[in-house]
Amino acid sequence: MEVDVMSNISITTVDKSKIDSFDFENVKFGAKFTDHMLVCEYKNNAWQQMEIKPYSAIELDPSARVFHYGQAIFEGMKAYKDDNDDVWLFRPDQNFERFNKSAVRLAMPEIDEERFIGGLKALIDLERAWVRKGQGNSLYIRPFMIATESGVIASPSNEFLFCILLSPAKSYYSGKIKVQIAEHFSRAANGGIGAAKAAGNYSAQFYPTKLAQEAGFNQVIWTDSATHTKLEEAGTMNVFFRIKDTLYTAPTSERILDGVTRKSLIELAKSEGYQVEVRPVLVEEITKAAADGTLKEIFGAGTAAVINQIEGFSYKEQYYQLPELKDEECFALDLKNKLTRIQNKLANDPFEWTVKI
Amino acid sequence: MEVDVMSNISITTVDKSKIDSFDFENVKFGAKFTDHMLVCEYKNNAWQQMEIKPYSAIELDPSARVFHYGQAIFEGMKAYKDDNDDVWLFRPDQNFERFNKSAVRLAMPEIDEERFIGGLKALIDLERAWVRKGQGNSLYIRPFMIATESGVIASPSNEFLFCILLSPAKSYYSGKIKVQIAEHFSRAANGGIGAAKAAGNYSAQFYPTKLAQEAGFNQVIWTDSATHTKLEEAGTMNVFFRIKDTLYTAPTSERILDGVTRKSLIELAKSEGYQVEVRPVLVEEITKAAADGTLKEIFGAGTAAVINQIEGFSYKEQYYQLPELKDEECFALDLKNKLTRIQNKLANDPFEWTVKI
Numbered sequence: 117m118e119v120d121v122m123s124n125i126s127i128t129t130v131d132k133s134k135i136d137s138f139d140f141e142n143v144k145f146g147a148k149f150t151d152h153m154l155v156c157e158y159k160n161n162a163w164q165q166m167e168i169k170p171y172s173a174i175e176l177d178p179s180a181r182v183f184h185y186g187q188a189i190f191e192g193m194k195a196y197k198d199d200n201d202d203v204w205l206f207r208p209d210q211n212f213e214r215f216n217k218s219a220v221r222l223a224m225p226e227i228d229e230e231r232f233i234g235g236l237k238a239l240i241d242l243e244r245a246w247v248r249k250g251q252g253n254s255l256y257i258r259p260f261m262i263a264t265e266s267g268v269i270a271s272p273s274n275e276f277l278f279c280i281l282l283s284p285a286k287s288y289y290s291g292k293i294k295v296q297i298a299e300h301f302s303r304a305a306n307g308g309i310g311a312a313k314a315a316g317n318y319s320a321q322f323y324p325t326k327l328a329q330e331a332g333f334n335q336v337i338w339t340d341s342a343t344h345t346k347l348e349e350a351g352t353m354n355v356f357f358r359i360k361d362t363l364y365t366a367p368t369s370e371r372i373l374d375g376v377t378r379k380s381l382i383e384l385a386k387s388e389g390y391q392v393e394v395r396p397v398l399v400e401e402i403t404k405a406a407a408d409g410t411l412k413e414i415f416g417a418g419t420a421a422v423i424n425q426i427e428g429f430s431y432k433e434q435y436y437q438l439p440e441l442k443d444e445e446c447f448a449l450d451l452k453n454k455l456t457r458i459q460n461k462l463a464n465d466p467f468e469w470t471v472k473i
Numbered sequence: 474m475e476v477d478v479m480s481n482i483s484i485t486t487v488d489k490s491k492i493d494s495f496d497f498e499n500v501k502f503g504a505k506f507t508d509h510m511l512v513c514e515y516k517n518n519a520w521q522q523m524e525i526k527p528y529s530a531i532e533l534d535p536s537a538r539v540f541h542y543g544q545a546i547f548e549g550m551k552a553y554k555d556d557n558d559d560v561w562l563f564r565p566d567q568n569f570e571r572f573n574k575s576a577v578r579l580a581m582p583e584i585d586e587e588r589f590i591g592g593l594k595a596l597i598d599l600e601r602a603w604v605r606k607g608q609g610n611s612l613y614i615r616p617f618m619i620a621t622e623s624g625v626i627a628s629p630s631n632e633f634l635f636c637i638l639l640s641p642a643k644s645y646y647s648g649k650i651k652v653q654i655a656e657h658f659s660r661a662a663n664g665g666i667g668a669a670k671a672a673g674n675y676s677a678q679f680y681p682t683k684l685a686q687e688a689g690f691n692q693v694i695w696t697d698s699a700t701h702t703k704l705e706e707a708g709t710m711n712v713f714f715r716i717k718d719t720l721y722t723a724p725t726s727e728r729i730l731d732g733v734t735r736k737s738l739i740e741l742a743k744s745e746g747y748q749v750e751v752r753p754v755l756v757e758e759i760t761k762a763a764a765d766g767t768l769k770e771i772f773g774a775g776t777a778a779v780i781n782q783i784e785g786f787s788y789k790e791q792y793y794q795l796p797e798l799k800d801e802e803c804f805a806l807d808l809k810n811k812l813t814r815i816q817n818k819l820a821n822d823p824f825e826w827t828v829k830i
Contacts, residue, residue, distance in 0.1 A: 146536070146625035153535060174540075175530045178510060178636055179503070183531070183619050186543035186672030187679065190625075223679035258625045262540050263676070268503035268547075268615045268640065270709050272679045279535055283625065298664070305662030305698035307655070309677045315543030316673015319620070320666045322544065322580035322629045341662035342699040352627050 124230065125166040125238055133245070140248055143286045145420060146256065150246045150282040154239045157264075158225050158276040166235050168242060174277065177266035181273040187263035188315035189218040192419040193376075194254040194285065195240050195473070197247040198461035203240060204470045206459050208233055210376045215259060218312040223272040224261055232259065236280050237473050243282055251460050256285040256420065285420070292427035293334035295350065295414075297399055298324065299432065302341035303351060303371070310371035321351045333430060335416070339399060340371065347397045353416030353424060354378035358447055359405045360412070362391040377417040381451055383467060388454065390447060399431060406436040414438065415448040423452035481587065482523040482595055490602070497605055500643045502777060503613065507603045507639040511596045514621075515582050515633040523592050525599060531634070534623035538630040544620035545672035546575040549776040550733075551611040551642065552597050552830070554604040555818035560597060561827045563816050565590055567733045572616060575669040580629040581618055589616065593637050594830050600639055608817050613642040613777065642777070649784035650691035652707065652771075654756055655681065656789065659698035660708060660728070667728035678708045690787060692773070696756060697728065704754045710773030710781060711735035715804055716762045717769070719748040734774040738808055740824060745811065747804060756788060763793040771795060772805040780809035 130151045138148065153171045157164045181187050191211045196204045212233055216226040236257060240247070247255040258281040263273030301324035304310020309317060321336065328336050337355055340346040348366055349355055354375040357364045363385055368374040385392050405411035406429075414426040425448050428437040443449055457463035461470065487508045495505065510528045514521045538544050548568045553561045569590055573583040593614060597604070604612040615638040620630030658681035661667020666674060678693065685693045694712055697703040705723055706712055711732040714721045720742055725731040742749050762768035763786075771783040782805050785794040800806055814820035818827065 147623075149536065171535070173532045174535050174537075175532045178528070178531050178638055179506065179615070180531075181676075182672075183539060183545055184547050184615070184617060184672055185675035185679075186545060187676035188540055188543060190541050221680050222676050223683050256625075258536070258541070260541060266504075268613075268638065270675050270678075272676075272683065281535055281625065283536075300664050302662050302664035305659050305665065307657050307659035307681075307698055307701075308662065309673075314673065314676070315539075315541055316666075316671065316677060318542035318627045319538075319544035319579050319629075319671070320673060321627075322542075323578050324664075326580050326629065341664055344664075 125168060125235070127168045127242070128170065129242070130170045135245055138284065140284060143284055145285055146283050148283060150243045150284070152239060152242055154235050154280040156231055156235065156278045158278065159274070163225070163227060163231055163278070166231055168239055171281070174279075176264055179266040179268050181263035181265055181267070184268055185263070185270055186314075186316040187222055187224060187273055188260065189215065189222055189224065189313055190258060190260035190315065191215045191313060193257040193259070194419060194459065195247050195257060196254050196460045197249040199249060201249075202461070203244055203247050203473045204461055205473060207376050207380065207469045208236070208471055210379075211259070214313065214374060218314060219261065221309055221312040222314055224263065224276060227261070227278055231278065239280055239282065240473055246282060246284055248284065249460070251456050251462055252286055253460070254285050256283045258283065292425045294332065295335045295337050295426050295429045296328040296331065296333040297337050297347070297429055297431040298339045299344055301336070302344075303338040303348065305341040306370050308370065311369065311373060313373065318351070325351070337429065345399055347399055347402065348372050350416045353418035353421055356381070356415050356417060357397055357402055357411065358413035359401070359410050362393055363447060364393050364395065364397045366397055367394050375418060377419055377422060377455070380455060380469065381417050381423070384455055385447070385451055387466070403431055403436065406438070409439070412439060412441065413446060413448055422456055423448050425449075482525060482592070484525045484599070485527065486599070487527045492602055495641065497641060500641055502642055503640050505640060507600045507641070509596060509599055511592050511637040513588055513592065513635045515635065516631070520582070520584060520588055520635070523588055525596055528638070531636075533621055536623040536625050538620035538622055538624070541625055542620070542627055543671070543673040544579055544581060544630055545617065546572065546579055546581065546670055547615060547617035547672065548572045548670060550614040550616070551776060551816065552604050552614060553611050553817045554606040556606060558606075559818070560601055560604050560830045561818055562830060564733050564737065564826045565593070565828055568616070571670065571731060575671060576618065578666055578669040579671055581620065581633060584618070584635055588635065596637055596639065597830055603639060603641055605641065606817070608813050608819060609643055610817070611642050613640045615640065649782045651689065652692045652694050652783050652786045653685040653688065653690040654694050654704070654786055654788040655696045656701055658693070660695040660705065662698040663727050665727065668726065668730060670730065675708070682708070694786065702756055704756055704759065705729050707773045710775035710778055713738070713772050713774060714754055714759055714768065715770035716758070716767050719750055720804060721750050721752065721754045723754055724751050732775060734776055734779060734812075737812060737826065738774050738780070741812055742804070742808055744823070760788055760793065763795070766796070769796060769798065770803060770805055779813055780805050
């Protein structure tokens, strides 16, 4: 990860930072951004020079492919500050790899490590003051790529813009949430783009999620599109189920995002002596376990939310309330605490997941 | 469709039209646009005043929802000029209805007829000189809507931009094309957004289409994601199959776009005495019909392409060449000729599909 980025980057800084007017105590996730952004164009079959510049509007032809054909991908990552004011990334190699997998699936150019990792290190280095220390605090990192070529022709663009935005973050959800298990709508199909962090995967969920919210739920847990019998993911989170003292989560597939928090939790939980089984989880076994009292916990796992506890779910008009466990009995809370302590450099990192900027 | 648009529209025209430098003989589909565009913002829960202004860039915050979550829909329509220099639309009510269905599925606001139909009539009225007469000539119309609210939060935008672009057109493809029947990749699933003209549906097809093109084919005919046994659509076109003297096409569904050209062709073909059956079409019956010589024609149908003849297809490593019919034996050519003559006002329109501007 040692890259000489400075030879291929132009930097223009703001005259005056807006950090003094930023309220770090009342942070709405993803709503406000730091002073600078990184941009890099792709044209003539090559990535051009990176540019760090004041956060500012993007100007595109109204026929740009991204507006018409949704050729766009992104990543979600976080940076953390330790007690020595050092700034750390969490498993950036995983996001870099996944970004390029998404790029291939969406017929977009892969990007090199110098630009993705090097570029974001250079940007965060400039914005160190925006990273706050303390468990749960972080700087959310949003790398994304959009198709910029003009022309309302349904074919891949030849021009792209890679961009990184930074947004101070606490945690994504507050409190436990209620979810609905999808019976009709679906998020992804075999042979589709569900495993890619593609823009179109998210807007497709907005309407079914809105219906769930109108019915009193916060999120939808998607089931497989072919049979609606297997539990998949929650759209912005992978999902874990605890039956008795075993954690179950679905294997990644063409339909399910290979979440970095998911894979970290699996590894962490195993190393902590928890029983973890990665295998298809059936709706039927979860409703049965809920009915007989062996279903103890459900939680979502994602970069934005880290871990989000689920208090109950509905399926076929029936609501299943999960038991109220004492905090010290919750696998979710224990794992969230242990993972965020590693991320925030408040605990040892035996996995070597954290990378210093 | 009588709407008083002028009271709710501001118009700014270009100083000098670029029409004199436009080469109407060598038109690349969707690549160049007329002098003006229509824009209308949605904010504070309401559509704002429409604006016709010189074609110009769109400026958006880099965190605008359309870049990250693909919340974007569009329509494709055409305007035609008759020998009296009158300009006509083809079934605009169908596109207006479908646009709003797409909007609902993508959690976007529906738009009123005054803005969609009235707005495009006002814009085309200003751009009459860009509509050329003659069979096959048209002005391609691209209404679209994008989510403009800033914030990298995976939830529906509260602000949108509706926009109409115009692009002089001949036809989308030239010559017959070869297609590949999808065996692994899929375009849409039950419970998904396949029936919506959503941006994300198109970029999802780019990679599989690229693979098909590298293998020597022009397009992919998608099969149902669950079993890959039923023929669905070709991504930018619905598909018709002629076995002996009967035309078959798949019914519309959650997975298949309700194409205006498709439904017009079904009606036209029936009125011309052709046998048409709308029912699921199995891959197996098409390969069998190809093998025993009863498969006479396959063609795609869409606004951009009108009708596109398919000369052969591949499935499971085998290539099936369709017979070379004489022009006068081709249902595709006959129907294309009859439909474009209605569209271009060179024939009577017993269906009352055409609407004068």
